Amino acid sequence: MNGPHDLGGQHGMGPIAPEWNEPTFHAEWEKRALGITLSCxxxxxxxxxxxxxxxxxxxxxxxxxxxxxxxxxxxxxxxLKRHGFLTExxxxxxxxxxxxxxxxxxxxxxxxxGVLAKGAACDRPVEAPPRFAAGESVRTKNFxxxxxxxxxxxxxxxxxxxxxxxxxxxxxxxxxxxxGENPQWLYTVVFGAREIWGEGADPTHxxxxxxxxxxxxxL
Amino acid sequence: xxxxxxxxxxxHGHHHDNHLTDMEARVKxxxxxxxxxxxxxxxxxxAIVDTYETKVGPRNGARVVAKAWSDPDFADWLRRxxxxxxxxxGFTGRQGEHMRAVFxxxxxxxxxxxxxxxxxxxxxxxxxxxxxxAPPYRSRAVIDxxxxxxxxxxxxxxxxxxxxxxxxxxxxxxxxxxxxAATDDLGEDALAKLVTRDSMIxxxxxxxxxxxx
Numbered sequence: 201m202n203g204p205h206d207l208g209g210q211h212g213m214g215p216i217a218p219e220w221n222e223p224t225f226h227a228e229w230e231k232r233a234l235g236i237t238l239s240c241x242x243x244x245x246x247x248x249x250x251x252x253x254x255x256x257x258x259x260x261x262x263x264x265x266x267x268x269x270x271x272x273x274x275x276x277x278x279x280l281k282r283h284g285f286l287t288e289x290x291x292x293x294x295x296x297x298x299x300x301x302x303x304x305x306x307x308x309x310x311x312x313x314g315v316l317a318k319g320a321a322c323d324r325p326v327e328a329p330p331r332f333a334a335g336e337s338v339r340t341k342n343f344x345x346x347x348x349x350x351x352x353x354x355x356x357x358x359x360x361x362x363x364x365x366x367x368x369x370x371x372x373x374x375x376x377x378x379x380g381e382n383p384q385w386l387y388t389v390v391f392g393a394r395e396i397w398g399e400g401a402d403p404t405h406x407x408x409x410x411x412x413x414x415x416x417x418x419l
Numbered sequence: 420x421x422x423x424x425x426x427x428x429x430x431h432g433h434h435h436d437n438h439l440t441d442m443e444a445r446v447k448x449x450x451x452x453x454x455x456x457x458x459x460x461x462x463x464x465x466a467i468v469d470t471y472e473t474k475v476g477p478r479n480g481a482r483v484v485a486k487a488w489s490d491p492d493f494a495d496w497l498r499r500x501x502x503x504x505x506x507x508x509g510f511t512g513r514q515g516e517h518m519r520a521v522f523x524x525x526x527x528x529x530x531x532x533x534x535x536x537x538x539x540x541x542x543x544x545x546x547x548x549x550x551x552x553a554p555p556y557r558s559r560a561v562i563d564x565x566x567x568x569x570x571x572x573x574x575x576x577x578x579x580x581x582x583x584x585x586x587x588x589x590x591x592x593x594x595x596x597x598x599x600a601a602t603d604d605l606g607e608d609a610l611a612k613l614v615t616r617d618s619m620i621x622x623x624x625x626x627x628x629x630x631x632x
Contacts, residue, residue: 208534208585210558216570217555218622222548224472229446234471234546235464236449238513243458252536268537268552270442277449286452294448296455309462316470319512319542322589350587352534354561367517369589386588397562404580407561410588 201253201346202353204260209354209397233269237276242315243303245283248322249376253348254278324383326368330413332387336362337419340389340411348376351415355407359419360391363408371412385413476545479510480593481614483543484625485607487520488598498522501593505543515542515591521584522595523621528579529594530568530621532560533586540591544616551620561585571622594618596625 207213225231241251254275256263263271280286284301307315332338342357343349350372366388370381393405439447453459483505487494496504501518505511518540521529533539534557539547550556559567564581568574575581584592596618602610605628613630617623 205535207554207558208532208561210554213554213558215555216550216553216559216567218550218571218617219548224476224546225468226549227443229440229443231468232446232450232464233442235467236446236453236459238467239459239463240453255536264554267442267549273442273445273449277445280449280453285458286456290452291445291448294444294451296452300456300458303458306458306460307463308460309466312463312466312470315513316467316475317512319514319516321516323517350535352585352587354534355585366519366588366590369517372588386590388590390582402565402581404578405564405583406580407583407585409585410590412588 201256201348202344203256204258204263205256206353208352230267230269233273237272238316239307240276240280240285242305242307242311243283243285244305245285245301245303246279247370247375248320249348249370249372250378251275251279252372253376254282256348322370323367324370324381326383326385330365330385330387332362332365332385332413332416332418334362334364338362338387338389338416339419340415341417345373347373349373351411352409354396355391355409355411358391358395360389360395360408362387362416363390364388366410369412371414373412373414387411387413387416389416471541471546475510475541477543477614477616477619478611479508479545480540480543480616480619481611482508482607483510483520483593484595484614484619485610487595488602488610489607494522494595497595505593510542512542514538515540517590518543518593519590520593520595521582523597525597526580528568528575528581528621529592530560530564530581530583531586531592531594532557532583534558534561535585535587538586538589538591540593542591543593544619548616568622571617573623594621596623599625599627602628 255271287298290297339359366386368383369386371384374382388408389411390406390408393401487497497520501520505518537552564583613626615623618625
């Protein structure tokens, strides 16, 4: 979707403002927001891709004015309601009022170390050989789905070169919407800054994205 | 966002104590309801927070870089199969499942960003800093990397090539900065102290040993 999250190349967002000796968290609620988000992810009720889509679907003014833990929290409320784990009335009341769905898994304290150390790999085998090889010139497609995609707007309809075939991975454009993992080959594609940003771009500057096979067409 | 001011698209008002900010109240309501239902374990949340406050952070990545500087065979492994090479040091798991190491050279400087969200190599760097997840860095890193680096106090020579890696998939990138001069006599532990978090994102360089004099 062409949402507020697709920020590459936007102007007017202000200075970076790095904070020296930044603490891991800036408030107690951020710690709880992290822990609640990861704990609910462990239910197995939605995918990381669906989570990302819930975040980028926040109203643009909310998204752009929120800290990232606020974005996570607001999106998590959406996911929990969508999947039947809590209701709007309960969020308003701050207590349990309704029935809820039992998750596949509840993350207990003694499971945390193992779950975090294991992670969740997203590579999956595909039968067909890769369509493109390293060194090949390609063009990214031009499309503007209202649904989830990981092809940023700045990198659509651009000519680049495949630098590496990175293996085959779950396809987020389908997986975010419950249409299955449908894995595809993934490629690192490099673009000159002039191809992306046009006249006056720095000739020493290149940009790469990681692109699923269906984002690309041969040149 | 100011206290008690509800954002666009948010119709409901949460009941909460007046001294709580809106986010404190929202998160407290969530944790309370989910705990009452047995859906979350507050002790698990404590364990997650402890993991990223005390166990998983940029010291992990610094050990990877120091070993790559010291051991050519390890550097070669890191280039070919970063996930396995990093796992051999005990760093695995969430947001480090598919690692790629990119090496700075005298010719090319690498910079990592996630323009679409906040993808970051947790297993080696811990949780991302606020600026990494915020619109200024995410919008500008791909269009004006030299201007971004200058805001970190890093002014690269004009002829130095800049490669920006936008983390659009599940690959997570670790920059291996150039080894500083006059470090030939340093062991891995001493070298690791020169490796900053920002140098592994590409918004900084490794420190020179004089920084510790």
